[in-house]
Amino acid sequence: MLLRFLWAGLMAGLLAGVPTAAIQYVTTTPLILHAEAYEHADPAGHAALSGGENHLGGQIIPAGFILAHSAAPEAGADANWAPNDGLERTLYTSVATIITTIGYAFMLLAAMFLAGDKISPRTGLLWGLAGFAATGLAPALGLGPELPGAASAGLISRQIWWITTAVLTAGGLWMILRISSALAICIGVVLMAVPHLIGAPHPALLTSAVPSELAANFAASSLVLHAILWVLAGISVGFMWQRGERQADL
Structure with a gap:
């Protein structure tokens, strides 16, 4: 039973985490990248950014999507380690998203198991929606998702x-x-x-140095992404658990 629990939670987290990371890559990531440009630019640079140019401290920002946010270190200051922009940064943040989804999958599986519910994709979906309501929707009524520089x-x-x-x-x-x-x-x-x-x-x-339109777009996109994460995790948990049951019956 323990091995099946661990296998179902891990595989469900991977099954839900990979598409969630991919969706994150093309939704919230460009907004974070844009906000970082405002966060690090001097006041004169804000006008250029508002005109649609991606400048950062007088330098053009490389094209591509960046997932993780890390503030630029001040001159002469000892900088904490952070992944390099581009593929390395994307990889680290994608891995973090997948690990988070695995954690959510284990939480859902444990909650359904302790509650005595039949574990299926349908019950997983319902528990996933409840998880989103508790950790995403309700907190967002007071503290919405924030961009760098807000x-x-x-x-x-x-x-x-x-x-x-x-x-x-x-x-x-x-x-x-x-x-x-x-x-x-x-x-x-x-x-x-x-x-x-x-x-x-x-x-x-x-x-805030970040335009209100950008912040509103990020808040909405983040909530949708959070809901997708919980829903996919719940459905995947139910699917993988039932698959484990069928294999055990063979």
């Missing part, structure tokens, strides 16, 4: 709020969808509302 509050406060929101939303969905009594539904609604009543942390001054 104004943001402190990292620790944002992480605490995000984790709290995801956990309370997951708990609320469990109360509403699994227990479903009148009291449980009321408790679930309260749990899901608490982080939004408290409010997400935001900077005192909302300034």
Whole structure:
């Protein structure tokens, strides 16, 4: 059973992670690349960027899609290691996306197993949608996906709020969808509302070097990509688990 669990989670994560990384490569990546140009350009360069030219500090940005974001080090400063732009950077970020998807697959598989649900592509899809609601949709109501250079509050406060929101939303969905009594539904609604009543942390001054149209496009694309990741992971988990069952019956 343990080997089947590990095999199904790993293969499902790979099955969902590879197309997710490919979609990421052609959707959010160009937006990150464009935002980095605004982030690193001097004020005079912003006008050129707005005119459609991809300049960065007086240099033309190489063509191609870049997935991972890494800030340019200041002159004379010791730079932390980062993958080189181009293929290496794309490879590292794609691998990170696939590993994340494998983690999601194991989470979904464990949740369905502990809940006693029949593991199938249909139940995997439903659990995947719930995972997206808890970790993507609900947190985005307070903290939308951000591009490099966007104004943001402190990292620790944002992480605490995000984790709290995801956990309370997951708990609320469990109360509403699994227990479903009148009291449980009321408790679930309260749990899901608490982080939004408290409010997400935001900077005192909302300034950004990134155009609002670019930021809005990235936020929408990131949410769609996040939903695709969870849905593909859920369906893949159900498919691989059932395949393992059929092989075990042979």
